[in-house]
Amino acid sequence: MSSTTVPPGWSFLGRSEEAEQWSRFTDKFGELRPGLTSAEWPAIVEPTPSVTFDLNAGTATAAQLTARLDAVNAEAIRCFLDIDEAAELVVLDWQHSGYRLDVAAHATAVDGTWLVPVYPDGDYYTFALPDFSEGTFGHPWERTLCVFGPRLVDTLGATLSSWLPRLRVDGRQQR
Numbered sequence: 639m640s641s642t643t644v645p646p647g648w649s650f651l652g653r654s655e656e657a658e659q660w661s662r663f664t665d666k667f668g669e670l671r672p673g674l675t676s677a678e679w680p681a682i683v684e685p686t687p688s689v690t691f692d693l694n695a696g697t698a699t700a701a702q703l704t705a706r707l708d709a710v711n712a713e714a715i716r717c718f719l720d721i722d723e724a725a726e727l728v729v730l731d732w733q734h735s736g737y738r739l740d741v742a743a744h745a746t747a748v749d750g751t752w753l754v755p756v757y758p759d760g761d762y763y764t765f766a767l768p769d770f771s772e773g774t775f776g777h778p779w780e781r782t783l784c785v786f787g788p789r790l791v792d793t794l795g796a797t798l799s800s801w802l803p804r805l806r807v808d809g810r811q812q813r
Contacts, residue, residue, distance in 0.1 A: 644737075645751040647744030651728070651736040659728045659736060659768075666770040670732060670762065679780045681762060684809035688786040689795040691802040693757065707757040710783065710798070714756040714765065714774060715745050717794035721772060728770075729754050732762035739765070757783065 644650070651659060663670070667682035684690060693710075697703040718725050718741045729737040731754045744750060754763050758776030766773030772787030774794070782805055785795045804812050 644753060645744070645749050646747035647740040647742075648729075648753050649738045649740075651738055656730075656736040659730060662728075662768075662770050663730060663764060663766075667775070672732065672762065674779050676780070679777065680782070680784070680806070680809075681777050681780070682775055682784070684784050684806060685786050686808040687788055687791045688784050688806075688808055689791055689799065689804055690782050690784040690806040690809075691798050692805045693781040693783055693802065695803050696801075707755060707759065710757040711752060711755050713797055714794055715741060717790060717797070718765075718772075719745060720793055721789040722767070725767065727765050727773070728768050730764040730766075734761065 666685060671678060671681045673679060673681060680690070693706070697706060718727065723742065725741040727739040727741060729739050731737075734754075737753060754761075756763065756765055756774055756776065758778040758781070760778050762778065763776040764773060767787075772790040773785075774790070775784040775786070776782070777784070783798070784806075785791055785798065806812055
């Protein structure tokens, strides 16, 4: 895929930049531990502050799942813009190409296609500021979204808490 085929706001990370970002990921969360069973979860060391949400709630039908996916993605972009209007995010998609995302360009684009959604729909996705101080980590098999960093926990974490169950706070089980 060439850089001319990506939607507005999205660009590919170069190989060396992608390797550097995965190194930052490992520094922040430890090695990614992919796994299909609860004995293998969570897949990262969840930082402080963080809130991890259970994405299984209220997804009994395809329509409910789609509505929640769209709501999480839209709210994440809104909150990223609230913490930094000029935010450029690093987007890591495990075992696939990584991206840079200009949040404002994506939010205002007529074609707001998500190359990788915040809501995990089949792979491990990370959206983060380049220093990994704020962001999200989505786990497709546990069906969770970890929101990390003080400003994002206060914004995205607060709004998601109004309709999604909190599974862990700062890596500690809540139920």
